[in-house]
Amino acid sequence: MNDQHIASAFDRDLESVQAQIMKxxxxxxxxxxxxxxxxxxxxxxxxxxxxxxxxxxxxxxxLINERAARIIALRAPTAIDLRLxxxxxxxxxxxxxxGDYAKNMAKRTGVLSQMQPVSDSAGxxxxxARTVEGMLKxxxxxxxxxxxxxxxxxxxxxxxxxxxxxxxxxxxLTFMLEDPRNITACMHLHFIAKNTExxxxxxxxxxxxxxxxxxxxxxxxxxxxADKTSYVSKA
Amino acid sequence: MKDAVSWENxxxxxxxxxxxxxxxxxxxxxxxxxxxxxxxxxxTVTAFIGPSGCGKSTFLRCINRMxxxxxxxxxxxxxxxxxxxxxxxxxxxxxxxxxxxxxFQKPNPFPxxxxxxxxxxxxIHGLARNKAxxxxxxxxxxxxxxxxxxxxxxxxxxxxxxxGGQQQRLCIARAVATEPEVLLMxxxxxxxxxxxxxxxxxxxxxxxxxxxxxxxxxxxxxxARVSQRTAFFHLGNLVEFGDTDKIFTAPEDPRTESYITGRxx
Numbered sequence: 001m002n003d004q005h006i007a008s009a010f011d012r013d014l015e016s017v018q019a020q021i022m023k024x025x026x027x028x029x030x031x032x033x034x035x036x037x038x039x040x041x042x043x044x045x046x047x048x049x050x051x052x053x054x055x056x057x058x059x060x061x062x063l064i065n066e067r068a069a070r071i072i073a074l075r076a077p078t079a080i081d082l083r084l085x086x087x088x089x090x091x092x093x094x095x096x097x098x099g100d101y102a103k104n105m106a107k108r109t110g111v112l113s114q115m116q117p118v119s120d121s122a123g124x125x126x127x128x129a130r131t132v133e134g135m136l137k138x139x140x141x142x143x144x145x146x147x148x149x150x151x152x153x154x155x156x157x158x159x160x161x162x163x164x165x166x167x168x169x170x171x172x173l174t175f176m177l178e179d180p181r182n183i184t185a186c187m188h189l190h191f192i193a194k195n196t197e198x199x200x201x202x203x204x205x206x207x208x209x210x211x212x213x214x215x216x217x218x219x220x221x222x223x224x225x226a227d228k229t230s231y232v233s234k235a
Numbered sequence: 236m237k238d239a240v241s242w243e244n245x246x247x248x249x250x251x252x253x254x255x256x257x258x259x260x261x262x263x264x265x266x267x268x269x270x271x272x273x274x275x276x277x278x279t280v281t282a283f284i285g286p287s288g289c290g291k292s293t294f295l296r297c298i299n300r301m302x303x304x305x306x307x308x309x310x311x312x313x314x315x316x317x318x319x320x321x322x323x324x325x326x327x328x329x330x331x332x333x334x335x336x337x338x339f340q341k342p343n344p345f346p347x348x349x350x351x352x353x354x355x356x357x358x359i360h361g362l363a364r365n366k367a368x369x370x371x372x373x374x375x376x377x378x379x380x381x382x383x384x385x386x387x388x389x390x391x392x393x394x395x396x397x398x399g400g401q402q403q404r405l406c407i408a409r410a411v412a413t414e415p416e417v418l419l420m421x422x423x424x425x426x427x428x429x430x431x432x433x434x435x436x437x438x439x440x441x442x443x444x445x446x447x448x449x450x451x452x453x454x455x456x457x458x459a460r461v462s463q464r465t466a467f468f469h470l471g472n473l474v475e476f477g478d479t480d481k482i483f484t485a486p487e488d489p490r491t492e493s494y495i496t497g498r499x500x
Contacts, residue, residue, distance in 0.1 A: 005497050076456055078483045078495045216485025 010075050017067045017088050018144070021095075024060045025140040027053065028095050029133055031102035032199065036129035038106060039192065040122040042113040050106035057099040064092040083216065087209040091143070094202040094209075098136070101195040105129075108188045115185045118175055121168065125192055128164040132199045135161075139206045143213070151210035154203065155219060161200035162226035168193040169229045197227060252277040252417060252447040253298060258312035260293050260302065260471075267293045269471040271312075275464075280439060280448045282462035282479065284455060286494065289468040291451050295419050298449065299335035300328045316417065333360050336410035340422040342402035344394030344409070349386050352394040352405055353377060356413040372412060380408025381438045400431020407438060411446075418442060420450040424457060436461050455495050459483045467491045 005011050031050050038046035068089050071077060077085050112122075135154050142150040172186040172193070211219045253275040260268035268290045275281050283291035293302065300321065302308040314321050321331055333356065344352050353373045356362075363369035373390070377383040382404040386397070394405050403423060410418060420439070424432040439461045442448055452458050458465055459479060466476040467488070475482065475491045486492045 003498070007497060010497065075497075078455060078459070079486050079492050081496045082484060 007075075010071075010081075013067070013071050013075070014081065014084060017064060017071065018084075020060060020064045020067065021088055021091055022140060022144060024057065024064065024092060024095050025136065027057050027060070028098050028102070029136055031057070031099055032129050032133045032136070035102040035105040035109070036126040036133075036196075039109045039112065040126045042109070044110055044113055047106040047109040047113075051103055054099055054103040057096060061092045061096040065089060068092075080213075083213045087143075087213045090209050091206050094206050098199045098202050101199050104195055105192050108192055112185060112188055118182055118185045118189060119171070121171060121175075121189050121193075124164070124168055124171075125189065125196060128161060128168070128193065128196050129199075131157075131161055131164065132196060132203060135200065135203045136206070139203050139210065142207065142210045146210075146214050148211045148214040151207040151214070152219065154207040155211075158200045158204045159226045161197055165193055165197035165227055166229055169232065173232075250277040251275070252316060253449075254313075254315045254318075255294075255297075256313040256315075258294070258297060258310070258314060260290070260297060260311075261309045262293075262305070263307040267471055268297070271473045273466060273473055273476055275447060275449060277447045278443060278445070279464055280443050280450060280462040281464045281466065282458035283449065283451045283466050283468060284453075284458050284495070285468035285474075287453075290471040291466075291468040292421055294468065294473075295421055295449060295451050298417065298419055299332045299337055301332075301337065303328055330360075333413040334415050335417040335419060336413065336415035337419045337421070338403070338406050338410050338423045341426050342399060342406050344397070344402050344405050346393065346395055348391045349377075349394045349397070349405060350390040353409050353412045356409060360413055362413065376408040376412035377405075379411050379442070380404045381434060381441070382408055398431070400427050400434060403427060403431065403435055404438065407435070407442075411442070416446060418446045418448045420448065422451055422453060425453060432457070455483075467494060469494065 031053060034046050035050045037043065038050065068085050071085055075081070135157055138150060139154050141147070142154065169190065172190045175182040176186045208219050211217070251274045253273075255271055255273045255275075258268055258271040259266070271290075271294060283295060285291045296302045297310055297314060298316075298321075302310055310322065316335070320326070321335075345355060347355070350373055353376045354363075354369055357369060357372045363372055374383065374387075377386060382401055385401060386392075386405075394402065397405060403426075407418075407423070423439075424435050427435065436457065439448055439450065443463075450458075450461065462479045464477065465479045465482040467474045467482065467486075467490070469490050475486060475488045477487075482491065483495060486495065492498075
């Protein structure tokens with residue numbers, strides 16, 4: 001297939017909206033990294049930076065959606081172009097949600113830095129966040145390179161994040177049972193861990209969009225899910 | 236998509252109405268249609284799309300033997316409607332064209348009254364026993380053409396005095412007056428404004444209840460809107476044929492993709 005449209009403005013519009021997605025992706029990677037770092041290093045200034053940065057992410061999402069709507073209205077995209085626009089809209093929504101979770105992590109950092117650290121759980125969360133950040137980076141690479149194979153690999157990697165969350169869930173439960181004074185911190189930490197696990201799911205949905213974009217098929221539904229905490233009844 | 240819910244306007248029948256096998260068309264030295272094989276379903280709108288000169292209109296005109304009228308045109312292969320070979324010596328092309336109606340790009344009403352435009356076909360094919368019978372046929376055809384309400388009070392007015400969109404619906408009424416089984420439409424909306432186009436498209440969707448409709452269109456959006464099945468022709472080849480929603484969301488052949496997305500192909 002030829003890469004170029006007869007109407008070159010159409011190509012420019014599509015390139016521009018994808019460039020915005022990549023820009024937004026970069027902002028989200030930074031937000032995840034900084035939020036997790038601020039949590040571990042108890043850096044309130046850095047956390048504040050993440051919280052303040054969320055507005056720019058939301059604005060960019062709105063801009064992307066407006067651009068996408070304009071392309072649909074003017075160009076009536078079909079086939080690969082249609083899938084591209086659909087993916088742009090869905091990926092920007094997923095990125096925005098990940099940004100919200102990063103912001104929420106940064107908010108809780110403010111509270112947690114006033115409390116006694118609970119073991120090395122902040123370090124564990126940071127490792128988990130790093131995994132998610134790596135997945136996101138690869139998902140964006142897969143997107144821009146139209147690499148469905150890499151996207152499938154990312155989908156499978158979400159299992160690692162789920163397992164890290166499982167371990168943290170049990171850890172927090174144990175800490176809370178051991179000493180009720182841990183409860184407040186553990187509740188916050190658990191929300192952070194859960195939100196980070198959700199970030200992994202959202203990155204997975206971005207990877208699924210890449211598969212759909214490239215192949216026209218949605219990936220099989222029965223991907224590995226290792227988050228078994230819904231069934232845990234005791235520590 | 237796996238286990239997709241079926242859409243209301245999805246294909247509801249799989250009965251093959253028109254079966255084409257190894258169809259080749261030559262115009263003198265030009266090989267216009269190359270080995271086309273296709274099954275066109277009954278009570279379904281099938282769209283033929285492709286760039287100018289790809290052979291889609293030529294192939295459409297094979298289905299009611301309109302190409303017979305062109306001396307240098309040679310059609311080989313096998314085209315069957317309900318299993319009957321339409322190129323058989325026993326088949327009278329005039330009878331065939333009553334069964335396979337056609338609507339053209341430019342509305343072409345006869346220079347006669349609205350009534351006579353529609354009554355012409357039924358008269359020469361002897362479909363009416365008397366005047367009342369003919370009146371009924373005309374009314375039914377005009378209703379099916381979705382133009383009855385606009386012309387019922389002036390049936391004796393000349394057909395050429397109607398607006399372009401009305402003329403085209405009159406032509407559709409004329410085509411359905413002989414109770415055809417297949418309706419061929421060669422860019423029926425290209426000379427119409429958007430409102431008249433929407434009316435004709437609405438009509439095509441209704442006609443699908445009774446006919447097998449085959450439409451050639453240059454408007455990709457129109458093909459996507461009105462058809463359940465789409466065939467993409469390129470350089471005389473039938474490149475891809477499939478469900479319209481599949482062709483427009485995830486076509487299989489890169490040439491189809493290039494064409495429908497407006498890339499140089």
